[in-house]
Amino acid sequence: MIKRLLLNEESIHCANCMLGHICMPHGMGSEDIERLAELVKERIRIPKGEFLYRIGHKANAIYSIRTGTIKTHIENHNGHSQITGFFLPGEVFGLDSMATGQHLSHAVALEDTEVCVMHTDDLATLSQQLPPLQHQVNRLLTGEISRSHQQLLSLGALRSEQRLASFLLDMSERFTRLGYSSQEFRLRMSREEIGNYLGLTLETTSRLFSRFQKEGLIQTQQRTIKILDRSALFNLLKTEHA
């Protein structure tokens, strides 16, 4: 079951959280960040595999990840589902439901995960007094738009190998930002989830991993990925065919 944690004086606040350079406070002065304590009054622990929220649930907050990984996905009439995003520590998700008061996607923990809760009405009042916060919210919203547009291009215009290459390079960049190695990292999602995200089947995804390994682009050990030839991956994105 998911577990709510109320924050008190001793709790770690945004001001000294390691993830400030990625998360909400990004780009704010230290006196502004102090005020974010008003914003994050609660954290939630979600065990691996559990839902933080589901489509249709009342929405009154957005979330940033303290530890763990979250996937968001949507579904349609015939039960087919599409993963719309993977989120790593420091990243903010749940933005799609900010204006409607209802969640438009599901959010599931891919491993034991803890998230910071920011209530939308607190966000509205505080960002009115704190222009940098308003600006940061806008950055997050437009960032999400831009990311989905890039993903549209990936699904609409790229071949399978290019989609996977672009996925791996994206993950590598995000792990780097977290202070991990850019060469070697452990993915938290299954082949099926990667495939779903990229509009491919799990078999095609698995075959691509094998092929990339055989061609010396990467080395895989289950979900641990080692990037051996980053520029080759990058060049894949530049080729028109084959």
Added chain:
Amino acid sequence: MIKRLLLNEESIHCANCMLGHICMPHGMGSEDIERLAELVKERIRIPKGEFLYRIGHKANAIYSIRTGTIKTHIENHNGHSQITGFFLPGEVFGLDSMATGQHLSHAVALEDTEVCVMHTDDLATLSQQLPPLQHQVNRLLTGEISRSHQQLLSLGALRSEQRLASFLLDMSERFTRLGYSSQEFRLRMSREEIGNYLGLTLETTSRLFSRFQKEGLIQTQQRTIKILDRSALFNLLKTEHA
């Protein structure tokens, strides 16, 4: 060439624009709408085929359509491009560049088009005094996120015929909202543009139009579409295979 029009006393303002029920003022009281005159001080005419803006250009405004149609698209390293949206009268676009100050997509007029210009800094200051405006901006941003997520599902999980059916139903709904017939409307985009948007080639798109016509779902006369069997189109989305 595109042409800027400064608005004066006699110009039509948001308060008596026919599109208020779709556009920016949507859901605002009449006294709030009066203040939007401060926001829209300018309109721009874009002839068919011309760019309103390009990727990388300085961005300082978002736009709503008064008359005409706009497509937005992005491109990647290898020159492949992906249409990210079509926009009809009353609809607001250009949101992806709201926070960065730089356009992240191209915007092209599919026919002679006139747009209302809302400068982002005016928007920021006015929405601070006018909470309903702030809320409307958030609605637009999250609406754009939600729309791209739906499109991700379309590209990632649906077969070609389902993508086209869903496209036609979406267009029909939007034309209806404009006061046009929900059964018959004239698309402003080519088969190639529809295909690009749906992640298909123009030939596949054309074949699908022909097939839908042969099966009595629609009737086509060039870009004029008549929907003959709406529920059949809808049922297409519910089928798992074939």
Added chain:
DNA sequence: CGATGTCTTGAGGCACCTCAACCAAGGTGG
């Protein structure tokens, strides 16, 4: 009226999917 862009239709190929078997790793219970 020709010229040009847009759309349609056909034939063939290939990238990715489907179906299916097998394997590896980890957990569980006797």
Added chain:
DNA sequence: CCACCTTGGTTGAGGTGCCTCAAGACATCG
């Protein structure tokens, strides 16, 4: 501690949905 099961991943064989290439029909417009 080992048989057993489960879950996730790999690999193969065959099928097909969509793409590519190509030709022709239609609109639209100078």
